[in-house]
Amino acid sequence: MRFSLNIDHIATLRNARGEGQPDPITAALIAEQAGVDGIVVHLREDRRHVNERDVRLLRELITTKLDLEMAATEEIIKIACDIGPELSTIVPEHRQELTTEGGINVIDDISHLKDAIKDLHGADILVSLFIEPSIDQIDAAAEIEADFIELHTGVFANAVTEEEQFDELDKIRASVKHGKKLGLGINAGHGLDYKNIKIFREVPDIDELSIGHAVISRAVFVGLKEAIQEMMRLIR
Numbered sequence: 001m002r003f004s005l006n007i008d009h010i011a012t013l014r015n016a017r018g019e020g021q022p023d024p025i026t027a028a029l030i031a032e033q034a035g036v037d038g039i040v041v042h043l044r045e046d047r048r049h050v051n052e053r054d055v056r057l058l059r060e061l062i063t064t065k066l067d068l069e070m071a072a073t074e075e076i077i078k079i080a081c082d083i084g085p086e087l088s089t090i091v092p093e094h095r096q097e098l099t100t101e102g103g104i105n106v107i108d109d110i111s112h113l114k115d116a117i118k119d120l121h122g123a124d125i126l127v128s129l130f131i132e133p134s135i136d137q138i139d140a141a142a143e144i145e146a147d148f149i150e151l152h153t154g155v156f157a158n159a160v161t162e163e164e165q166f167d168e169l170d171k172i173r174a175s176v177k178h179g180k181k182l183g184l185g186i187n188a189g190h191g192l193d194y195k196n197i198k199i200f201r202e203v204p205d206i207d208e209l210s211i212g213h214a215v216i217s218r219a220v221f222v223g224l225k226e227a228i229q230e231m232m233r234l235i236r
Ligand code: PXP
Pocket: 006, 008, 042, 069, 089, 091, 099, 100, 130, 150, 188, 189, 190, 191, 192, 210, 211, 212, 213, 214
């Protein structure tokens, strides 16, 4: 299972002072040296963490893989097509949210998403749709020729009881199986941390995990390289 690091929170810390430090570009280069398989950033409409300069520099400097999380808006699709990440992960975006709150509803927005995928494919960018672990959503993602789905693991991560956690894990397992059968690549993420990853890693056939908050938080105490390598040891 591959591991991509979301570095948005490094940019959030930088933006708190409106100056240059800590630079998310430095974080990405350290993360690559530590062994991550890719770098993830979410270019939001309000630019609350990374900005266009960051994404352009990452595109030039990283040697693993750039996964650009984005809303399927005209402005951001245009930027993505110009910059050319290896992967665009389409997420829902609401101004008031603290973080992405759940998957997109592919069924309700199917023709718009189909056009967005076509535009991104036209720029040689693979497309992943961030969705809930639902068979109907996966069918819709395959129908409009997404390359990957990213399964939202937030409900699993926030489950209060063990029963709730295992129920959600069952849904995720069934979704992975169904997605694979349809030829989709399978990523997963949101809310995964050093504790719940020990249970989550038992789910077979996931191609890649996208993790941010837990690793960046731990990095404050032990350093970024150590935090990444601890997570990689748990994943593998
Ligand atoms: N995947 C997606 C689509 C996300 O929006 C986020 C949060 O930015 C993550 C993964 C990573 O979540 P976390 O920061 O909780 O690890």
